Amino acid sequence: MSSGFFNLIFPDECRLCETPLRGFSRIPVCSDCLKLPQPIQAAYRCRGCGTPFVEAFPLDEHDLCTVCRESQVNFDAAYSFGSYEGALRELIHLLKYAKVESLAGPLGRMLLSAAPADGKFDLVVAMPMHWRKRWERGFNQAELLAAPIARFYGAKLSRCLRRSRYTKAQASLGQQERLANLDHSFSVKKRAALAGKRVLLIDDVFTTGATLRAATAVLKEAGISHVSALTLARADRRRYDGQSQTSSKSVARAARAASTGTLDYVMRRNSS
Ligand SMILES: [Zn+2]
Ligand SMILES: [Zn+2]
DSSP states (O other): OOHHHHHHHSOSBOTTTOOBOOSOOSSOSOHHHHTOOOOOOOSEEOTTTOOEESSSTTSOTTSOOHHHHHOSOOOSEEEEEEESSHHHHHHHHHHHTSOOGGGHHHHHHHHHHHSOTTOOOSEEEEOOOOHHHHHHHSSOHHHHHHHHHHHHHTOEEEOOEEEOSOOOOGGGSOHHHHHHHHTTOEEESOGGGGTTOEEEEEEEEESSSHHHHHHHHHHHHTTOOEEEEEEEEEOOGGGGGGHHHHHHHHHHHHHHHHHHTHHHHHHHHHHO
16 A cells, blocks of 8 residues: 555644654654653642642642632542643644544553552543534544543443533633533433442543533432542643743843843844
8 A cells, every 4th residue: 555545644744743753653643742741740739629739828728729619519539640731732632623533542541640540440431422522523532531541440431421411612611601501411321320339530631620520510419429530631720820930931031142142132233
């Protein structure tokens, strides 16, 4: 078969850094780019939802953030691999929107590395998609990611959770709208088999946590005793304290330029 055929399916350059790919792989991303996503590092984390913080002050004496303090429903634990930015964000987008299903393998390994090694779960539940959305995409990325996790724990990959309404894309909504959008959007099947079970709930991205909390509420209402959430990536708002970071970076750049005489040159050039 000519290589041109494969090139039609996958261009022979890395979809992240555009360097030519050597050899044939079903994954259109080079091995260097696949190594880029790193586990999230945080000095402080909410004990409930795992949100990372730069300082301790947003956490109360129980190590809970404001959202968890004010929520009716909380996770028993929440784990996440990395921050939803950079290469990890691009890889997730390739999987979800460009439908590069082969990325479920490497992304699944990252997810597994964030799963608690000593965790005990009866059921692994992938965040469901409404059938129409699943049909449009052809697969549910959370299900692809959840399968190896279920194998790891020797737990059942359960389809007990169902998305009963076709919700508007959460990303386009504000926090209040998100919660309203999610109201009554989940239901459970085979309720009798769920009492007292321990669940690990899998999703690709933890944004505000509203979707995961809504699913957790329905699972707990059905008698599930424990719900932990495991996501590949999470929104990391620490970047937004980053105003000062940006300015200090430009200060550093100006200082460097000044020390090498560039700033002087730029100023002279601009004034002439
Ligand atoms: Zn690359
Ligand atoms: Zn929290």
